[in-house]
C-alpha cells in the first residue's frame with residue numbers, strides 16, 4: 001500500500017529502509033518520549049522492525065509500518081505505523097516519528113490525517129487510537145488537530161528511561177468529525 005499526501009509519500013517499510021529507521025531511533029529528541037529507548041545497534045532496530053515485515057506476509061495484515069518521504073526533496077524524513085485489532089473490534093492504533101529537522105511544518109498532522117483516512121476508508125476500522133506521553137506537547141497538538149478526542153489519562157503506563165510516565169489515550173470514531 002503506497003500512500004500519497006499533498007507533500008509526502010508513505011511507502012510500506014522494507015528492509016532497505018532499516019538504516020534510516022535506525023538513524024531515526026538514535027536521535028535523542030525523537031527518543032525523548034519513546035518507550036523503545038535508543039537502540040544499542042542496528043540489530044536491535046532490525047528486531048524492532050521484524051514484526052512489521054512479517055505482518056506484511058500475513059492475511060489479514062495486523063501491522064503496518066511506512067517510511068515517509070518528502071516529495072519536494074526525496075528525503076527520508078521519518079516513519080509511521082498502525083496496528084490493528086481483530087475484526088470484531090475494528091480498532092487501530094497509530095504512531096509516527098520524524099527527524100527533528102522536519103518538525104513544525106505540519107508534516108505529522110498530514111501523516112496522521114492520512115492514516116485516519118486509510119484506517120476508516122481502506123481498512124474498514126471503526127475506531128482509531130493513539131497514545132502519547134502527557135508531556136509530549138507536540139504530539140498532543142497533532143492528535144487534537146486531526147480531531148482525536150482525549151479519552152483518558154493512563155497513569156504510570158509508559159516505561160521511559162527507567163521511569164513510569166503517565167500517558168494520554170486519544171481516539172477518533174468513524175462517525176466523529178474530521179477537521
Ligand SMILES: CC(C)(COP(=O)(O)OP(=O)(O)OC[C@H]1O[C@@H](n2cnc3c(N)ncnc32)[C@H](O)[C@@H]1OP(=O)(O)O)[C@@H](O)C(=O)NCCC(=O)NCCS
Pocket residue numbers: 029030031033094095096097098099102103104105106107108109110130131132136137138139141142145
Ligand atoms: C510529535 C511529532 C511527530 C510532531 O511532528 P510535527 O511535524 O512537528 O507536527 P506538526 O508540525 O504537524 O504539528 C506540531 C504542532 O505542535 C506545536 N508545537 C511545536 N512545539 C511545541 C511545544 N514545544 N509545545 C506545544 N506545542 C508545540 C506546533 O506549533 C504545531 O501546532 P500548530 O499547528 O497548532 O501550530 C514530532 O515532534 C516527533 O517526531 N517527535 C518524536 C516522536 C514522537 O513523539 N512521536 C509521537 C508519539 S506517537
